[in-house]
Amino acid sequence: MSSAPALPEPLVRDLERRVRSAQREWRVPGVSAGVVREGRLVWSTHVGSARLDPAKPGTDDTQFMIGSITKTFTALLVLMLRDEGKLDLDAPLGTWLPRTKHAPVTVRQMLAHASGLQREPAGYLWESLEAPDAARLRRELDEAERVLGPHVAFHYSNLAYALLGQVVEEVEGPWEKVVTQRILKPLGMSRTGLTPAKDRAIGYQVHPFAGTATQEPVFDLKATAPLGGLWSTIADLARYAAFVADPDPAVLAPETVAEMCRPLIMVDTDAWTRAYGLGFDTTRRGERLLVGHGGAMPGFLTGLKVHRADKVGAVVSANGSSRAEPSTLAADLAVAVLDALPALPEPWVPERRDEDLEELLGIWWSEGEELRLEVREGDLWMVVPGGGPLGETRFVRESDVAFRAVEGRERGELLEIVRDEEGDLRKLYFATYAVTRAPLAFADL
Numbered sequence: 001m002s003s004a005p006a007l008p009e010p011l012v013r014d015l016e017r018r019v020r021s022a023q024r025e026w027r028v029p030g031v032s033a034g035v036v037r038e039g040r041l042v043w044s045t046h047v048g049s050a051r052l053d054p055a056k057p058g059t060d061d062t063q064f065m066i067g068s069i070t071k072t073f074t075a076l077l078v079l080m081l082r083d084e085g086k087l088d089l090d091a092p093l094g095t096w097l098p099r100t101k102h103a104p105v106t107v108r109q110m111l112a113h114a115s116g117l118q119r120e121p122a123g124y125l126w127e128s129l130e131a132p133d134a135a136r137l138r139r140e141l142d143e144a145e146r147v148l149g150p151h152v153a154f155h156y157s158n159l160a161y162a163l164l165g166q167v168v169e170e171v172e173g174p175w176e177k178v179v180t181q182r183i184l185k186p187l188g189m190s191r192t193g194l195t196p197a198k199d200r201a202i203g204y205q206v207h208p209f210a211g212t213a214t215q216e217p218v219f220d221l222k223a224t225a226p227l228g229g230l231w232s233t234i235a236d237l238a239r240y241a242a243f244v245a246d247p248d249p250a251v252l253a254p255e256t257v258a259e260m261c262r263p264l265i266m267v268d269t270d271a272w273t274r275a276y277g278l279g280f281d282t283t284r285r286g287e288r289l290l291v292g293h294g295g296a297m298p299g300f301l302t303g304l305k306v307h308r309a310d311k312v313g314a315v316v317s318a319n320g321s322s323r324a325e326p327s328t329l330a331a332d333l334a335v336a337v338l339d340a341l342p343a344l345p346e347p348w349v350p351e352r353r354d355e356d357l358e359e360l361l362g363i364w365w366s367e368g369e370e371l372r373l374e375v376r377e378g379d380l381w382m383v384v385p386g387g388g389p390l391g392e393t394r395f396v397r398e399s400d401v402a403f404r405a406v407e408g409r410e411r412g413e414l415l416e417i418v419r420d421e422e423g424d425l426r427k428l429y430f431a432t433y434a435v436t437r438a439p440l441a442f443a444d445l
Helices: 009-026 067-083 107-111 134-139 158-171 175-184 222-227 234-245 254-261 326-340
Strands: 030-037 040-048 204-206 213-215 274-276 281-285 288-297 300-307 312-318 362-366 369-376 379-383 392-399 402-408 414-419 425-430 433-435
Touching (some): 009 040, 009 312, 009 326, 030 326, 067 107, 067 175, 067 222, 067 254, 067 288, 067 300, 134 158, 158 175, 158 222, 288 326, 300 326, 362 433
Antiparallel strands (some): 030 040, 030 312, 204 213, 274 281, 281 288, 288 300, 300 312, 362 369, 379 392, 392 402, 402 414, 414 425, 425 433
């Protein structure tokens, strides 16, 4: 990934200050960070040490364990297979693992952490650091509980993503091979994988009072790798952030990535600032929505945040197990860039005349409410004046007598054209509600 022209010096200093302040406040050996804008890594920095004794700073190509950001890769694989007709998101786990009491759990529920499955695989993985192979994972599955009913609440489940890895393996082949061929190679993420290089960063636990650093062990996640086993770099995660912001259709359809980022379940049901979709976490910062994920493994914490609308993202990796909040810092960095360098609107250009649409345009009424039909960039839109974005609907033509709502209010519903015997336009139906040129009461329809 090539670097874009330098950011303005005041912004660079602000970003640098934020990362340096975080490294000191978190008391971690090293923090690496990068910012992506319009598909390119435009800034990066490396504070402290990626390795101690002797101290060695990180670089854009230093590998950190990215933990649960790996889940987004697993989710991408599942959606790829869905798009190819190889699985159904609402299919039960029993389609592939039939001999388990958890067979009714669906793929969609597992992707959204809405299945109610317990957080971890059976046993005490994070004490023993002995991850199960596939045979043991399946053999011990019935020891795990479904601690909540489906969609009762957001309940983070590493177990669910380990099982999604098994689904990928049943449908397509070994998870590591599939993620490499389908995602890592096409995106040019050559320094990302399950096996770290010799010059990787070393993870540490810092004593909260003494401030001393203890090196954490690296262990093989085996069948649980799909929940958090990948190692990656600032440069590679920048490539990934660029893809999340503006997906390459050769890898995955942009509309599918958008589907993955749409909230399915609220994480914080009181504040409504964080939600989870099909593998991606969404956080609200004011009026902005940032998508991404965080990751934690012994000795490592990582965060990735992307503002898809403006194609700006940030990645942060720290080689410490506690106190660091790289997802929060990644969001801070992205927002700082968005505030300093807001996206410039595209110039408006006059529409081309479309005689087929002209008779539909103008003011209509339904349920006593004014509606406006207008053309934007060649598409037919319905607008509720004063309704803001929630009052707007984009349509595509489905036939000579119908349009389909594909974005906005009443998405999926039909806008039907009704003509009289002479072929003149008489009225419309939208989602079966009458739409007329004059404001009519229900009694007058």
